[in-house]
Amino acid sequence: xxxxxxxxxxxxxxxxxxxAATLGVALTxxxxxxxxxxxxxxxxxxxxxxxxxxHGKHADAGEPVRxxxxxxxxxxxxxxxxxxxxxxxxxxxDGKSWTSGREAxxxxxxxxxxxxxxxxxxxxxxTTAAPDKVNxxxxxxxxxxxxxxxxxxxxxxxxxxxxxxxxxRRLDVTTSNGTEGSWGxxxxxxxxxxxxxxxxxxxxxxxxxxxxxxxxxxxxxxAGGWFVRDYATHFTVGERQAVKVxxxxxxxxxxxxxxxxxxxxxSAGTPGGDKASWRxxxxxxxxxxxxxMRSETVGLGDAYDKMVDSSMRLTWSGxxxxxxxxxxxxxxKANKSSGCVGMSDKDAAWIxxxxxxxxxxxxxxxxxxGTIAANNGYGEWNxxxxxxxxxxxxxxxxx
Numbered sequence: 001x002x003x004x005x006x007x008x009x010x011x012x013x014x015x016x017x018x019x020a021a022t023l024g025v026a027l028t029x030x031x032x033x034x035x036x037x038x039x040x041x042x043x044x045x046x047x048x049x050x051x052x053x054x055h056g057k058h059a060d061a062g063e064p065v066r067x068x069x070x071x072x073x074x075x076x077x078x079x080x081x082x083x084x085x086x087x088x089x090x091x092x093x094d095g096k097s098w099t100s101g102r103e104a105x106x107x108x109x110x111x112x113x114x115x116x117x118x119x120x121x122x123x124x125x126x127t128t129a130a131p132d133k134v135n136x137x138x139x140x141x142x143x144x145x146x147x148x149x150x151x152x153x154x155x156x157x158x159x160x161x162x163x164x165x166x167x168x169r170r171l172d173v174t175t176s177n178g179t180e181g182s183w184g185x186x187x188x189x190x191x192x193x194x195x196x197x198x199x200x201x202x203x204x205x206x207x208x209x210x211x212x213x214x215x216x217x218x219x220x221x222x223a224g225g226w227f228v229r230d231y232a233t234h235f236t237v238g239e240r241q242a243v244k245v246x247x248x249x250x251x252x253x254x255x256x257x258x259x260x261x262x263x264x265x266x267s268a269g270t271p272g273g274d275k276a277s278w279r280x281x282x283x284x285x286x287x288x289x290x291x292x293m294r295s296e297t298v299g300l301g302d303a304y305d306k307m308v309d310s311s312m313r314l315t316w317s318g319x320x321x322x323x324x325x326x327x328x329x330x331x332x333k334a335n336k337s338s339g340c341v342g343m344s345d346k347d348a349a350w351i352x353x354x355x356x357x358x359x360x361x362x363x364x365x366x367x368x369x370g371t372i373a374a375n376n377g378y379g380e381w382n383x384x385x386x387x388x389x390x391x392x393x394x395x396x397x398x399x
Contacts (some may be wrong), residue, residue: 029136048116054104054126061106061128061226062219065089067098074098082109103217106131106226133225135159139211141358142237149204149240150283151358153197153211153233161193162221164393170215173197176208184383184391186375189316198380198388200359201327203237210234218301238356243284243321245276245341247365250332252341253323254351262338262354264347265332269339271367278371279338279368282314282361283378293320310348314341314361315377321361323348335367 049070054063065087067077073095079087087110089100093119106109107130115121129378140154141147153173161167168183181199185286188194211234215227244253247268254262269277288311307354309323324342331344343351360381361374371378380388389395 013091029101036291044304045102046343047072047122048095048114048118049123050114050124052126053108053122054128055124057127058129059104059126059297061108061131062103062217064103065100065110065112067112067114067124069096069114069116074114074393075117075119076115076154078113079113081105082111086290090282097350102214104128105228107216107228117239120221131226131228133159133223134228135220135225136227137213137215137231139213139231139233143233143235145235146238146356146362148284148356148358149202149221149234149239149242150281150290150360150378150381151203151235152199152283152380153214154378155195156188156190157193157220157224159193159220159224160222161195161224163219163224164195166218167215167220168219170194171197172212172214173213176206177204179203179207179209182185182237182389182392182395184380184388185279185393186391189375189377196378196380198278200385201364202240202383205237205240207237208234209237225230240355241359242378243351243355243359243361245277245321245361245363245365247335247363247367249365250330252343252347254354256361262347262350264343264351266321266341266343266347267327267333267337268333268335268341268363268367269319269369270336271369275338276367276369277335277337277341278315278317278319278372278376279363280371280379281381282319282363284317284355284357284359285313285377285380286357287312287355288320310352312355313371313377314353315379319372321348321351 051068053066065079073324074091077089077098079100085101087102089098091098091183106128109127110125112124113121136158138156141151164185179199183195185195213231216230218227231381240257242255244255250266252264252266253260269275290307290309291311293306293308300398310323311320313320319339321341323345324337325345328335328344330336371382373384374380
């Protein structure tokens with residue numbers, strides 16, 4: 001398993017505990033098989049005296065549950081919420097305490113059952129305070145999807161995440177072949193906090209990838225709120241494909257397993273200004289089909305307003321590959337578009353049918369306005385592996 005992932009001061013009301021709740025012999029021993037467990041264990045067995053660090057109806061969320069026994073040794077502790085979910089944990093080596101491996105979630109009612117080494121047991125219960133704010137997230141790729149070899153795992157949060165290390169520790173990636181990778185934090189193009197998991201190199205075809213985001217009970221930090229559920233996704237990596245866009249030669253080539261299977265003329269963005277194309281590696285974000293493209297949405301005034309076929313999104317800033325029959329005089333000859341990679345209707349439709357979301361578009365050449373940023377779509381492939389690793393909250397600069 002490979003493990004990872006502008007605010008105002010945020011104050012969260014916390015219940016100050018004067019001490020742990022103690023349950024002594026007044027608690028009734030639990031029953032088993034229809035007989036009182038104390039009787040079953042012998043006439044001298046009695047309910048153990050235990051203490052729980054969380055108690056009452058406004059207990060602190062985000063804390064592990066700790067159970068201690070006054071006399072004897074604990075053999076088993078079970079902590080369950082009102083919906084039947086449990087908090088796993090371990091008994092200490094001396095048998096005197098038990099600690100949950102996960103934190104108590106906010107706004108949740110828990111029951112505790114502790115059994116000692118004589119088979120007698122005691123119960124306790126508590127309810128955590130409701131969250132004042134809830135944080136949610138969106139995951140890419142979607143569950144049970146097949147993607148191209150450059151597709152990263154991407155998590156975008158609804159609210160800011162100040163406790164990045166705490167969140168990243170709960171993001172567990174497993175792969176079918178031990179793929180090396182790392183999480184990296186950034187500000188998404190939308191302005192929200194985002195963390196992506198990128199392999200060191202492109203995925204191997206056929207790799208199975210799973211993410212478990214066990215975030216229930218984790219505090220995002222100031223202005224972010226609590227996570228109140230877990231998340232998961234699973235996807236498969238498809239065939240080895242890449243699209244190579246040469247701005248200087250005005251050609252677009254689809255390669256499969258290193259072999260060119262389609263080579264078409266194209267015209268990219270007009271060099272020398274805002275209409276130039278980006279260079280670097282983009283990842284095909286979506287196949288959007290026929291869409292309305294308006295220049296005002298990308299800061300180019302009223303230069304165009306067109307219905308465009310075979311549209312393949314490459315960046316959030318509006319760079320696409322698509323059909324551009326109005327530009328046919330320049331295909332294979334010059335870059336004269338408003339930033340996108342344009343082809344004939346026939347060629348664009350062929351490329352559209354054969355590429356997959358997650359395929360890399362590797363754009364090279366001098367006729368560019370700069371390199372695609374990491375947060376502009378999935379531009380993290382434009383960072384070296386060493387630079388990418390520094391963006392992990394656990395291994396370097398989290399910003």
